[in-house]
Amino acid sequence: MAAPVRWFVMLCAGALALTAVPCLAADAADSDSVTVLVTYHSLSGSTEKMARAVAEGARAVPGVRVVLKRVGEVTGPDLFSSDAVIVGSPVYWSNMSGEVKTFFDNWQFKFGVFPEFKMRNKVGAAFATGGQVSGGKEVTMLTILAAMLGNQMIVVSGGGAFGASATTEGDSPGIDDKELADARDLGRRVAEVAAIIKRGARNNSKE
Numbered sequence: 640m641a642a643p644v645r646w647f648v649m650l651c652a653g654a655l656a657l658t659a660v661p662c663l664a665a666d667a668a669d670s671d672s673v674t675v676l677v678t679y680h681s682l683s684g685s686t687e688k689m690a691r692a693v694a695e696g697a698r699a700v701p702g703v704r705v706v707l708k709r710v711g712e713v714t715g716p717d718l719f720s721s722d723a724v725i726v727g728s729p730v731y732w733s734n735m736s737g738e739v740k741t742f743f744d745n746w747q748f749k750f751g752v753f754p755e756f757k758m759r760n761k762v763g764a765a766f767a768t769g770g771q772v773s774g775g776k777e778v779t780m781l782t783i784l785a786a787m788l789g790n791q792m793i794v795v796s797g798g799g800a801f802g803a804s805a806t807t808e809g810d811s812p813g814i815d816d817k818e819l820a821d822a823r824d825l826g827r828r829v830a831e832v833a834a835i836i837k838r839g840a841r842n843n844s845k846e
Contacts, residue, residue: 727765
């Protein structure tokens with residue numbers, strides 16, 4: 640092989656090697672990253688404020704990517720590419736809002752999660768806002784978690800026994816710092832659990 644040709648081949652091989660290393664590193668980073676979908680319905684802005692605090696808590700965990708969307712904006716790829724889904728709703732007549740119920744109905748009728756249980760083993764959690772202390776926030780969170788359990792998801796709590804919640808009327812107008820802290824705690828715990836589960840699944844696949 641002539642010297643100029645041999646030099647050119649060596650130069651190209653070196654360039655390919657240099658470009659391949661970042662690609663491999665990026666692939667490894669992608670496999671380690673966790674995606675948390677935080678989705679909600681909000682008219683007054685209270686549930687949206689809680690959702691942003693939940694997202695903030697999830698982002699505090701290294702290697703976590705957060706997608707924050709209203710329930711009406713969520714797509715099938717958003718659901719299926721996520722490692723965890725946190726759903727928030729205001730309390731309407733002691734239960735989740737109609738928009739959030741429609742969101743869960745869409746899991747089957749629009750996104751086709753069944754019969755393959757496409758959300759199986761993803762982490763799920765709930766948060767809620769309501770005007771009164773005993774207006775139905777726990778029922779709302781439990782019905783959200785029940786929908787996730789029906790899809791064979793792994794549900795967790797945080798910020799409270801069933802998730803994070805806030806009272807927005809009477810002696811506690813708006814969302815206070817304690818309630819925002821609870822929302823951040825929920826987001827952080829979901830992200831941490833999702834990372835543990837994803838890491839465990841990856842290690843099992845290598846055995």
